[in-house]
Amino acid sequence: MARLWRIALQAVCYAACAGLIGYFSLLPSYRPLPAGQAMVKLTIRHAGQPVAECRQRSPAELAALPPNMRVATQCARERSPVTVRLEWDGAPLYQAVLPPSGLSGDGAASDYRRFVVPAGMHRLRAELADSVREPRRVDRLAEEVRLEPGRVLVVDYRGEQGGWVFR
Amino acid sequence: MVREQALKALQRVEQGFDRLFGASLNPWRQLGALSFLFFWVVAGTGLVLFIFFDTSLTGAHRSVEALTRQWYWGGLMRSLHRYASDAMVLTMVLHLLREFLYGRYRGVRWFSWITGVPLLWLVFASGINGYWLVWDQLAHFIAVGTAEWLDWLPLFGGVMIRNFLTPESLSDRFFSLLVFLHVGIPLILLLMMWVHIQRISRPKTNPPRLLAGGTLAMLLVLSLALPAQSQLPADPLHLPEVLQLDWFYLYAFPLLYTLSPGGLWGLAAAGTALLGVLPWVGRRPPQPVAEVHLESCNGCGRCFEDCPYAAVVMQPRADGRPFQLQPVVNADLCAACGICAGACPSSTPFRSVASLATGIDMPQMPIDDLRERLEQALPRLAGEAKVVAWGCRHGVRAEDLAEPGVAGFDLLCAGMLPPSFVEYAVRHGADGVLLVGCAGGDCEFRLGCRWTEERMAAQREPHLRGTVPAERVRIAWVNDAGELRAELAAFRERLKTLQNASRSIAEPIVIRRERRHG
Numbered sequence: 179m180a181r182l183w184r185i186a187l188q189a190v191c192y193a194a195c196a197g198l199i200g201y202f203s204l205l206p207s208y209r210p211l212p213a214g215q216a217m218v219k220l221t222i223r224h225a226g227q228p229v230a231e232c233r234q235r236s237p238a239e240l241a242a243l244p245p246n247m248r249v250a251t252q253c254a255r256e257r258s259p260v261t262v263r264l265e266w267d268g269a270p271l272y273q274a275v276l277p278p279s280g281l282s283g284d285g286a287a288s289d290y291r292r293f294v295v296p297a298g299m300h301r302l303r304a305e306l307a308d309s310v311r312e313p314r315r316v317d318r319l320a321e322e323v324r325l326e327p328g329r330v331l332v333v334d335y336r337g338e339q340g341g342w343v344f345r
Numbered sequence: 346m347v348r349e350q351a352l353k354a355l356q357r358v359e360q361g362f363d364r365l366f367g368a369s370l371n372p373w374r375q376l377g378a379l380s381f382l383f384f385w386v387v388a389g390t391g392l393v394l395f396i397f398f399d400t401s402l403t404g405a406h407r408s409v410e411a412l413t414r415q416w417y418w419g420g421l422m423r424s425l426h427r428y429a430s431d432a433m434v435l436t437m438v439l440h441l442l443r444e445f446l447y448g449r450y451r452g453v454r455w456f457s458w459i460t461g462v463p464l465l466w467l468v469f470a471s472g473i474n475g476y477w478l479v480w481d482q483l484a485h486f487i488a489v490g491t492a493e494w495l496d497w498l499p500l501f502g503g504v505m506i507r508n509f510l511t512p513e514s515l516s517d518r519f520f521s522l523l524v525f526l527h528v529g530i531p532l533i534l535l536l537m538m539w540v541h542i543q544r545i546s547r548p549k550t551n552p553p554r555l556l557a558g559g560t561l562a563m564l565l566v567l568s569l570a571l572p573a574q575s576q577l578p579a580d581p582l583h584l585p586e587v588l589q590l591d592w593f594y595l596y597a598f599p600l601l602y603t604l605s606p607g608g609l610w611g612l613a614a615a616g617t618a619l620l621g622v623l624p625w626v627g628r629r630p631p632q633p634v635a636e637v638h639l640e641s642c643n644g645c646g647r648c649f650e651d652c653p654y655a656a657v658v659m660q661p662r663a664d665g666r667p668f669q670l671q672p673v674v675n676a677d678l679c680a681a682c683g684i685c686a687g688a689c690p691s692s693t694p695f696r697s698v699a700s701l702a703t704g705i706d707m708p709q710m711p712i713d714d715l716r717e718r719l720e721q722a723l724p725r726l727a728g729e730a731k732v733v734a735w736g737c738r739h740g741v742r743a744e745d746l747a748e749p750g751v752a753g754f755d756l757l758c759a760g761m762l763p764p765s766f767v768e769y770a771v772r773h774g775a776d777g778v779l780l781v782g783c784a785g786g787d788c789e790f791r792l793g794c795r796w797t798e799e800r801m802a803a804q805r806e807p808h809l810r811g812t813v814p815a816e817r818v819r820i821a822w823v824n825d826a827g828e829l830r831a832e833l834a835a836f837r838e839r840l841k842t843l844q845n846a847s848r849s850i851a852e853p854i855v856i857r858r859e860r861r862h863g
């Protein structure tokens with residue numbers, strides 16, 4: 179009898195262990211977003227314009243160079259920082275000045291941000307300026323977006339595809 | 346101290362389990378071995394899953410779903426794979442806690458401890474990596490989380506995340522990489538598990554059969570009752586309202602979003618650093634280690650055989666005596682358990698030398714002292730059923746048993762007692778000998794109880810000679826003082842019934858010896 183009891187209690191221990199494993203392998207559930215919210219993810223990887231225009235070397239300058247380095251145009255390697263701005267229903271959501279990467283500042287600027295926003299119809303405006311020589315030149319996209327709860331809207335700047343993409 | 350309180354609580358739980366499972370099947374005493382068992386289950390079932398897994402962007406989720414629908418085979422393999430992985434985290438973390446609470450993280454054990462730390466990282470990395478393969482909404486959620494976390498490091502340039510943002514950004518090649526990692530990381534884990542047990546001899550890497558059977562049955566029932574399921578296919582542009590997380594592996598992701606990538610790195614780094622320095626904080630002064638006395642050593646190698654920490658090596662003899670080998674103790678490995686002294690054939694109290702020098706001895710508790718204390722105690726034993734009890738400083742104390750008919754001695758480890766001492770005590774007036782040690786083979790020095798049992802049963806050298814009647818020796822593996830008292834009382838009752846029967850050792854051998862008492 180005592181033996182049976184022990185076996186039964188052992189079974190209870192095994193069951194408790196199985197219960198523990200089974201439970202925490204699923205629960206408690208996790209809510210990645212509060213109810214009724216959506217998410218905007220801003221992602222940028224973009225090389226700004228060179229800080230200075232390319233320049234023609236004068237014949238005198240060319241002559242001063244070793245023969246194998248006599249290239250007529252001289253360009254700066256350094257890139258402009260990239261300025262981004264997001265506006266949400268007319269109010270500023272985010273603004274940043276992103277420095278170029280790389281030791282000599284000749285690489286792309288990049289950024290990644292996530293914003294939790296209420297679901298529904300909203301007006302989103304994205305702006306990017308990438309040249310210190312032409313600060314007025316701003317690449318922008320403004321759109322009405324309909325975000326159902328849980329929607330992740332990716333806001334990406336793709337220079338090769340003509341600019342901002344809302345996806 | 347908190348640790349001592351927690352240890353007491355743990356010991357109470359362990360004693361409860363001892364009663365229920367029997368000490369040798371107590372899962373608490375098999376946590377490392379159980380972790381190994383779970384690893385093998387995960388590896389075996391993983392192989393099956395690997396065969397049926399489709400390493401493409403669209404095929405991954407589909408192939409896992411197809412497996413899952415075969416509940417009796419593919420689904421079962423999947424569920425076993427998941428639950429054994431979960432169980433491995435559970436036993437690993439409990440194993441860590443237990444070794445910590447028992448203080449088994451410093452001194453010579455630093456190596457086992459330190460090599461345990463990367464196992465944590467590798468186990469979690471393997472598991473998280475596994476959850477990517479399903480490529481469901483959960484997989485995408487943790488892929489994004491992992492990328493956000495890794496992007497915090499300057500190493501990745503902050504652009505890893507761009508691979509996971511839109512449905513177009515991933516390729517089939519990515520899944521080949523994931524599968525490669527999911528084989529590679531567990532292989533490194535296995536290698537490190539092997540390294541982890543390198544400094545101990547005869548590590549327990551297999552739980553006892555009955556416990557293994559029960560554990561596997563438990564996994565099987567759980568897998569059939571609650572089959573592992575995928576969530577909907579990954580969709581980078583939608584987050585599900587709720588995610589069912591496997592908290593054994595994925596706790597880090599909610600943490601990532603409550604803290605920040607930097608915060609989680611800080612926590613992980615601090616936790617790892619804390620575990621990493623633990624062996625060296627509040628370090629107790631090192632114990633004197635075993636000392637070899639070549640003049641009493643014949644090079645038999647028993648100390649080498651029995652050392653639980655592989656601290657003794659046999660090398661070519663260098664003292665000119667006609668033996669091939671001599672033992673050498675590596676002080677960095679020696680845990681000061683004295684098991685080698687108990688193994689040495691020179692440790693016999695019958696030798697008629699004034700000072701009992703043995704081949705390998707413990708400076709803090711020389712074998713000669715053991716004999717002297719025994720010799721002082723034997724004549725003082727009074728009454729019926731006189732008992733000499735030897736125990737261990739790390740277990741229930743035999744010294745606490747002292748009363749007119751009982752003498753108790755606590756050694757560095759139960760395995761330190763040379764069997765000839767048992768015979769010596771019985772020949773010199775003791776009616777019986779009680780050997781005390783920790784229950785469930787859960788010896789502080791891992792092998793002390795096992796060697797004692799084998800020596801007493803004449804299955805191991807040096808063995809207890811057949812001239813000592815078996816009924817006069819009792820072994821008590823206990824973790825509770827009350828239990829030990831009960832054992833002693835029962836033993837003495839038994840001895841009383843033997844009193845009148847003729848003792849098979851009629852006359853003690855009288856040894857004439859000069860002793861200098863200091």
Ligand code: HEM
Pocket residue numbers: 376377378380381437440441444449450454457458459460461462464465468538541542545547548549550620789790791
């Ligand atoms: C994959 C996970 C792990 C496995 C499979 C594992 C397995 C084992 C095994 C089989 C033993 C030998 C037990 C014996 O024979 O007495 C052992 C000992 C030990 N483990 Fe682990 N272990 C793991 C993780 C860890 C971790 C994370 C730590 C702590 C950071 C740790 C600390 C120790 C220590 C200190 C010992 C030595 C005990 C002694 O010398 O008495 N282990 N482990």
Ligand code: SF4
Pocket residue numbers: 634635651652653654655656657674678679680681682683684685686
């Ligand atoms: S005292 Fe223990 S650890 Fe040290 S050499 Fe002897 S048996 Fe090995």
Ligand code: SF4
Pocket residue numbers: 637641642643644645646647648649671672688689690691703704705
């Ligand atoms: S057990 Fe004793 S005699 Fe044998 S090798 Fe070790 S020290 Fe020498």
